[in-house]
Each structure stands twice: as structure tokens, then as C-alpha cells.
Amino acid sequence: MTGNAFALAVVDTELGEFIGEKCKRFAGGKADLISSHGHTIFHMPRGALTKQVGSGAAIAAMSGITTVCDFRSTDMALGGQGAPLVPIGEQLLFPKHSAFSTSVAFATSASTPKSGSSATMLHRQPSAELPRGAAEATHDADGTLARSGKDRCGPAG
Numbered sequence: 001m002t003g004n005a006f007a008l009a010v011v012d013t014e015l016g017e018f019i020g021e022k023c024k025r026f027a028g029g030k031a032d033l034i035s036s037h038g039h040t041i042f043h044m045p046r047g048a049l050t051k052q053v054g055s056g057a058a059i060a061a062m063s064g065i066t067t068v069c070d071f072r073s074t075d076m077a078l079g080g081q082g083a084p085l086v087p088i089g090e091q092l093l094f095p096k097h098s099a100f101s102t103s104v105a106f107a108t109s110a111s112t113p114k115s116g117s118s119a120t121m122l123h124r125q126p127s128a129e130l131p132r133g134a135a136e137a138t139h140d141a142d143g144t145l146a147r148s149g150k151d152r153c154g155p156a157g
Contacts, residue, residue, distance in 0.1 A: 008053070015039060016055030020062025027065065034059055034067040037085070043072070045081045 023034050036059055038052025056069025075084035090097075 008051075012053040012055045013058050015053050016058025017062050019054050020059040020067075023059065023065065024063040027063070031065050034063060034065050036067060036069045037071055038069060040072065043082060045076070048076045050076055050082050 019036065020034075023031070027034075036054060036056055038054040038056070040050065040052050042049065042051045044050070050072045052070070052072060054069075056067045059065075059069070060067035071084055072082040076082045
């Protein structure tokens with residue numbers, strides 16, 4: 001990671017101001033609340049370290065709308081993995097299912113309770129490494145594979 005505290009503070013504030021301005025225009029005076037996760041620039045669940053930019057205070061100031069933010073760090077401070085909205089979101093969106101798996105930067109697994117207990121969520125591993133490795137292994141630098149007209153999985157060679 002490169003940069004300094006000043007640059008981080010500037011990005012945090014400016015992004016928050018930008019988001020706040022856009023939310024104000026989009027809401028047109030009809031919103032009671034903004035919920036902002038922020039933009040994650042660093043996340044390490046095992047070390048309980050996370051940082052999001054997009055200041056919630058700047059969003060609130062620019063939009064004039066009450067803003068709730070900082071979900072990840074609060075969840076991690078309480079012993080979670082930093083994705084407190086995943087289990088409830090998946091439960092509400094897909095009520096017939098009880099287990100979920102997503103793969104973005106981290107593979108996320110969530111399970112929802114049958115009744116009476118809380119949902120669980122775990123970040124598994126940096127899952128972006130798998131697709132990145134596959135893309136690098138199948139990279140067709142000189143176009144030979146593309147010119148062949150054949151669809152092929154696995155390493156080029």
C-alpha cells in the first residue's frame with residue numbers, strides 16, 4: 001500500500017461529498033435515510049482490519065439526509081467478518097434457500113437459521129486469485145487461440 005494519511009483523508013471526504021451530492025439529486029427530497037457501506041480499499045478479516053472511504057459525515061452534510069455508515073468496522077469490532085448485511089440480505093432476497101456462496105474479492109459463505117438463532121457469514125479466502133490465475137494461464141497473447149476458432153478451457157499451450 002502506498003500513500004499517506006493526508007491523501008486517504010482527502011479521498012474519504014471527497015468521495016463522501018460526491019456520494020452525498022448524487023444522493024441528494026437522486027432522492028429529490030423524498031428520502032429519510034441514506035445507508036452507505038462505503039468503498040472498501042482494504043479488508044483483512046483475520047486481522048480484524050478494514051478501511052472504507054466515502055465519509056458518512058460528508059454524505060450527510062452534502063445531502064442533508066441522515067446517513068448510517070461504517071457497517072464493516074462495527075461488525076468486525078463485534079467479532080464478525082465485516083459483512084453484516086450479507087446474511088439478512090440473502091435471507092430476504094432468497095427465502096427458500098438456507099445457504100449461499102458468493103465470490104468477488106473474497107469468497108463469502110452465509111447460512112441462515114431455521115428459526116430463533118442468528119445468521120452466520122464467513123469470508124473464506126481471496127477468491128479473486130483463482131479467476132486471475134485462470135485468466136493468466138489462458139491468456140492468448142499472440143491471438144493463436146482466437147484465430148483457431150476453438151473454444152477451450154484450461155491453460156493455453
